[in-house]
Amino acid sequence: xxITIAIIIFSIMVSCSNKTDIPKIQNVGMLLEGSxxxxxxxxxxxxGLQAVSNQFNVDVLYKEGIETKNEIIDAVDEFVQNGVxxxxxxxxxxxxxxxxxxxxxPKVQFVYFNGNYxxxxxxxxxxxxxxxxxxxxxxxxxxxxxxxxxxxxxxxWQQEIEGFYEGVKFQDPNIRVHINFVNxxxxxxxxxxxxxxxxxxxxxxxxxxxxxxxxxxxxxxxKDNIYAIGYVEDQSYIDKSAVLTSTVQHVDMLYENIAHIxxxxxxxxxxxxxxxxxxxxxxxxFSDQVPKSFQQYMSNYIDEYTRTNLLPNES
Numbered sequence: 262x263x264i265t266i267a268i269i270i271f272s273i274m275v276s277c278s279n280k281t282d283i284p285k286i287q288n289v290g291m292l293l294e295g296s297x298x299x300x301x302x303x304x305x306x307x308x309g310l311q312a313v314s315n316q317f318n319v320d321v322l323y324k325e326g327i328e329t330k331n332e333i334i335d336a337v338d339e340f341v342q343n344g345v346x347x348x349x350x351x352x353x354x355x356x357x358x359x360x361x362x363x364x365x366x367p368k369v370q371f372v373y374f375n376g377n378y379x380x381x382x383x384x385x386x387x388x389x390x391x392x393x394x395x396x397x398x399x400x401x402x403x404x405x406x407x408x409x410x411x412x413x414x415x416x417x418w419q420q421e422i423e424g425f426y427e428g429v430k431f432q433d434p435n436i437r438v439h440i441n442f443v444n445x446x447x448x449x450x451x452x453x454x455x456x457x458x459x460x461x462x463x464x465x466x467x468x469x470x471x472x473x474x475x476x477x478x479x480x481x482x483x484k485d486n487i488y489a490i491g492y493v494e495d496q497s498y499i500d501k502s503a504v505l506t507s508t509v510q511h512v513d514m515l516y517e518n519i520a521h522i523x524x525x526x527x528x529x530x531x532x533x534x535x536x537x538x539x540x541x542x543x544x545x546x547f548s549d550q551v552p553k554s555f556q557q558y559m560s561n562y563i564d565e566y567t568r569t570n571l572l573p574n575e576s
Contacts (some may be wrong), residue, residue: 286524289313290340292333295447301472301493302512306351309516316517317524320344334357341366348372349516349521359383370523374512381502381530386515389536393508394421394468394560395572396544396559397490398428401466402436402504403555411439411464413455413478415446415471421508425468431454431574439464449474456481466490467503479504488550495545507545515541538567 289310297307307323314321322343324336333355340348347370350359356376363371363383373386379385401410410429414422426438439462441455452474456467465487469478475492476499482489483500491497493508515535522528535541544563547556562573569576 274320281405285526286313286317286319286520287346288320288322288340288344289317289347289349289520290336290343290345291321291351292322292327292336292355293325294328294352294354294474296325297323299473301475303351303472305494305512306349306516309513310349312513312517313520317520330355330358330361332380334362336370337362337366341369342526346370347520349381349519350374356383356385357468370528372516372519377532379530379532383530384519384528386519386532386534387532388415388542389511389534390420390510390542391424391510392566392572393510393542393544394424395428395431396563397421397468397506397508398425398430398438399432399562399573400428400551401425401488401490401557402429402432404505404551405433405436405466407460407463407465408436409439409462409464410435410436410466411456411459411468412441413452413459413467413469413471413474414440414442415474416444421468422468427572427574443471443474446471447473449477453481460485468492488548491545497546497548501546502548502550504545505548505551509543511541511543512542536569537563 291310295303297303310323311322322340327333327336346368350373350399353375355373356378359371359373360378360380360383363380370382374386376385380502412425429436429438439459443451456478467478467482468490469475469492472493479489479496479499483503488503488505491504493510495507496510497504566572
């Protein structure tokens with residue numbers, strides 16, 4: 262989806278009234294709880310920040326490893342003193358703190374991911390991950406030889422888990438879905454332990470649900486000559502055959518669109534959800550191991566979901 266079309270779609274979801282208390286985009290700041298060199302979530306966020314800088318010819322500032330309330334307050338204050346009036350908090354941990362301090366900065370727009378906190382100048386961005394998990398599950402079921410597939414999730418609440426399970430069962434009710442939780446986005450060692458346990462049960466397609474350990478799991482998959490579904494970014498660059506496809510969240514493109522809406526003076530605080538219909542979630546490249554006929558089969562289902570908002574098991 263082009264940037265222009267995405268802007269139109271998002272504009273429908275925000276107020277068209279002129280917002281005069283917050284000026285046009287000046288400088289832009291970003292807070293990250295990890296490092297931009299993690300090759301996934303934080304790097305994608307940083308890429309979006311750079312795209313905003315190039316598009317609007319503004320200075321951008323970012324701070325890594327910002328997690329506590331005091332760190333957030335200090336960073337926001339520093340940003341504002343440097344002319345920042347649009348701040349992206351690249352994690353759900355920032356929502357609560359943005360909600361607490363937003364009144365102190367009425368001319369600053371705060372934006373963060375995956376939370377229930379919002380205010381007049383606080384925006385919560387959320388991906389509807391159920392559908393992308395569903396389509397990942399369909400592909401995993403199609404390609405499993407052992408009829409054993411596995412989800413290594415960071416947390417129980419991730420929407421992708423239920424979606425993946427439903428997609429697997431829609432495609433092949435006889436396949437068993439193994440699910441286990443790391444209870445952390447960052448514990449690669451435990452994720453590999455879970456992987457090894459699932460391999461003893463003959464799991465041959467994995468869906469790792471963390472931007473921090475998905476690369477590690479896919480490297481294991483490549484060594485064992487089996488398959489994986491990539492997560493957050495198109496991870497076919499790791500192995501074009503082993504990565505059957507990826508469930509991609511276009512965070513960078515979404516940030517650029519948010520900046521456009523803000524610059525138009527039309528961005529209102531609120532809670533917004535995005536899915537395939539908005540162009541901010543897609544499947545990545547298909548492995549050459551996935552039959553062309555099944556690739557088309559999947560594309561047809563996604564096209565129908567985009568039109569009707571109904572998953573295959575609902576229609």
